[in-house]
Amino acid sequence: NPRVEKAFRAMRNLGIPDKKTKPVLKYLLKLYEKKWELIEQENYRVLADAIFENETEVAEQKKKLDDAEAAERERVEQAERMKAIEDETQIQEEPEKPLKRMRARYRDDEASPSCVSPNISLGGSLPVILIKPKDELLTDDPLRVEVPLDSTTPDLEPEPPVNTDAISPTENGVEENDNLIPDETVHHIAKRQESVANTDAISPTVSLKTGNDFEKETETAREDNNRLNSDETVDVAKGQESAVKTDAMSPTVSLKTRNDFEMETETGREEYVNVILDETVDIAKGEESVVISYINEVNSELPPSFHYIPRNAVFQNAYVNFSLARIPKENCCSTCVGNCLTSSSPCQCALQTGGEFSYTSEGTMKEDILDHVIETNSDPQTCHFSYCKECPLEKAKAKNEGVLGTCKGHKERSFIKECWLKCGCSKKCGNRVVQRGIRYKLQVFMTPAGGKGWGLRALEDLPKGAFVCEFVGEVLTCKELYNRVSQSDKKDEYAYPIFLDAEWGKESELQEDKTLCLDPTSYGNVARFINHRCFDANLVEIPVEVENPDRHYYHVAFFTTRKVKALEELTRDYGIEFDDNDDLIKAFKCQCGSAFCRFTKGSSGSRKRKCAQT
Numbered sequence: 189n190p191r192v193e194k195a196f197r198a199m200r201n202l203g204i205p206d207k208k209t210k211p212v213l214k215y216l217l218k219l220y221e222k223k224w225e226l227i228e229q230e231n232y233r234v235l236a237d238a239i240f241e242n243e244t245e246v247a248e249q250k251k252k253l254d255d256a257e258a259a260e261r262e263r264v265e266q267a268e269r270m271k272a273i274e275d276e277t278q279i280q281e282e283p284e285k286p287l288k289r290m291r292a293r294y295r296d297d298e299a300s301p302s303c304v305s306p307n308i309s310l311g312g313s314l315p316v317i318l319i320k321p322k323d324e325l326l327t328d329d330p331l332r333v334e335v336p337l338d339s340t341t342p343d344l345e346p347e348p349p350v351n352t353d354a355i356s357p358t359e360n361g362v363e364e365n366d367n368l369i370p371d372e373t374v375h376h377i378a379k380r381q382e383s384v385a386n387t388d389a390i391s392p393t394v395s396l397k398t399g400n401d402f403e404k405e406t407e408t409a410r411e412d413n414n415r416l417n418s419d420e421t422v423d424v425a426k427g428q429e430s431a432v433k434t435d436a437m438s439p440t441v442s443l444k445t446r447n448d449f450e451m452e453t454e455t456g457r458e459e460y461v462n463v464i465l466d467e468t469v470d471i472a473k474g475e476e477s478v479v480i481s482y483i484n485e486v487n488s489e490l491p492p493s494f495h496y497i498p499r500n501a502v503f504q505n506a507y508v509n510f511s512l513a514r515i516p517k518e519n520c521c522s523t524c525v526g527n528c529l530t531s532s533s534p535c536q537c538a539l540q541t542g543g544e545f546s547y548t549s550e551g552t553m554k555e556d557i558l559d560h561v562i563e564t565n566s567d568p569q570t571c572h573f574s575y576c577k578e579c580p581l582e583k584a585k586a587k588n589e590g591v592l593g594t595c596k597g598h599k600e601r602s603f604i605k606e607c608w609l610k611c612g613c614s615k616k617c618g619n620r621v622v623q624r625g626i627r628y629k630l631q632v633f634m635t636p637a638g639g640k641g642w643g644l645r646a647l648e649d650l651p652k653g654a655f656v657c658e659f660v661g662e663v664l665t666c667k668e669l670y671n672r673v674s675q676s677d678k679k680d681e682y683a684y685p686i687f688l689d690a691e692w693g694k695e696s697e698l699q700e701d702k703t704l705c706l707d708p709t710s711y712g713n714v715a716r717f718i719n720h721r722c723f724d725a726n727l728v729e730i731p732v733e734v735e736n737p738d739r740h741y742y743h744v745a746f747f748t749t750r751k752v753k754a755l756e757e758l759t760r761d762y763g764i765e766f767d768d769n770d771d772l773i774k775a776f777k778c779q780c781g782s783a784f785c786r787f788t789k790g791s792s793g794s795r796k797r798k799c800a801q802t
């Protein structure tokens with residue numbers, strides 16, 4: 189059946205192996221009474237969501253069953269111990285004769301054959317514990333019954349045999365390479381527990397609905413995600429606690445609860461159990477609110493080793509000081525309640541950015557603000573630069589080269605100012621987007637052969653102005669970065685750092701510990717996989733002020749410059765100049781494919797480079 193094959197192919201493209209797709213597809217076909225169009229719409233979204241949700245639910249059930257098994261084993265062992273004690277005690281309670289016999293035996297062996305104290309009395313009535321045969325069910329949970337998939341769902345449309353050659357290399361990679369991984373601390377393969385913890389936030393109580401209901405629900409959940417819930421005002425934690433998780437919850441539909449399943453056919457249960465057995469791969473090791481999978485359909489390479497961190501971490505000498513005292517009153521909206529975006533007049537935080545919030549109520553960046561940033565990036569004439577008297581970058585280079593070069597200029601940037609701790613609003617306030625973390629499903633994937641190595645893409649369509657992820661790494665001083673890179677024998681493998689240089693040129697005396705950059709090479713997040721594209725990249729980096737009014741340190745966030753389709757590679761302009769041999773990290777041979785590629789056309793000067801850096 190070509191429709192079955194198409195569905196498998198669509199799921200493979202999302203990194204979902206056929207063996208996971210098969211049971212859920214069967215289930216949905218049955219549920220939707222073979223109305224394929226409900227499954228096929230939005231590029232098989234119902235199917236993909238059901239697989240993701242099913243995995244979580246099933247993993248939880250598996251854990252419960254494992255716990256029940258362990259408890260049962262413990263009960264059995266306890267029963268055996270009690271039985272042994274009872275036997276011993278009965279011996280002691282026998283009349284004189286056997287007791288004497290025992291004494292005589294002790295004397296002979298000069299050691300007690302038993303550790304039972306003569307004082308122990310069990311009162312004669314031990315509980316009766318039935319020991320079940322080993323292969324019997326240890327719980328009465330029908331989900332334990334594992335039946336081969338092939339014997340299920342007689343009413344599924346006939347399928348063509350699955351081509352095992354075409355099975356996703358991810359699946360093979362996981363199974364075959366799992367035990368080759370030497371270090372548990374690296375991110376390669378998240379263990380099942382991590383994925384369970386990570387998807388905790390997904391409600392198991394939502395049932396699958398038919399087509400329209402499903403769409404409505406998805407839509408509503410997405411809106412809920414982005415809009416303020418009016419009840420927040422009564423939430424003492426202002427949504428900072430569990431809401432952090434639910435915030436980021438994927439607005440999709442879960443498979444049924446166990447009870448629902450019990451009411452289903454035998455088939456439903458069998459499929460449910462079979463999905464348990466698959467490992468989930470999460471590059472983020474459960475650190476994000478969404479699972480970040482990886483897939484390699486090109487070769488057998490695994491993603492590079494690094495420590496996944498969801499937030500920046502200071503390496504050593506960088507001066508990054510967050511304290512409530514350092515945030516002046518006028519930099520926060522302490523009297524606000526709920527959602528600042530819905531207030532009739534701009535709050536203090538909005539006043540920091542000209543009285544206007546940067547975000548829409550849907551959680552995307554406002555189009556005019558975004559367009560302005562994109563325009564200034566692409567048009568060198570509109571860029572404004574400030575120049576350092578003694579540029580920290582040049583000073584750091586001079587340590588190696590002995591000559592102090594002149595500052596090439598630092599672009600003046602438009603900042604986003606988000607609400608933070610000292611603000612009165614809720615965590616769900618519409619002016620808190622970047623700090624709530626990744627919410628779209630992302631995937632690390634191997635770009636086509638001979639290309640750019642690993643890249644990043646989304647598994648769902650993204651609107652224009654969507655926040656994709658932050659650029660997270662170690663916070664280093666320029667000096668530390670230069671020392672680190674110049675001493676490294678793997679200069680080519682450096683993930684491009686970002687300099688937090690928005691204020692550098694404005695200060696006459698810039699302290700060394702305040703000239704900062706972010707290096708994601710060893711400690712970073714998913715942004716370290718974003719490849720470069722000259723000028724017309726679909727992501728733009730925007731500085732975000734969150735917890736610190738001091739612009740020596742800020743966050744760097746990536747937003748989409750236009751609508752981006754699911755599976756399209758996400759790219760950013762690194763701002764490198766390909767003919768600049770002066771750079772510490774050597775430029776690569778650019779394969780971005782852009783009509784404006786600076787590598788193929790020859791680099792056109794430092795101003796363009798600085799513009800592209802945002």
Ligand SMILES: C[S@@+](CC[C@H](N)C(=O)[O-])C[C@H]1O[C@@H](n2cnc3c(N)ncnc32)[C@H](O)[C@@H]1O
Pocket residue numbers: 492639640641642643680681682683684716717718719720721776777778779780
């Ligand atoms: C920040 S990493 C991006 C992730 C990287 N592709 C990987 O496999 O880990 C930067 C490296 O990716 C490669 N890269 C990024 N953009 C590229 C492009 N447009 N053309 C060729 N290689 C690129 C270069 O090797 C570069 O040093």
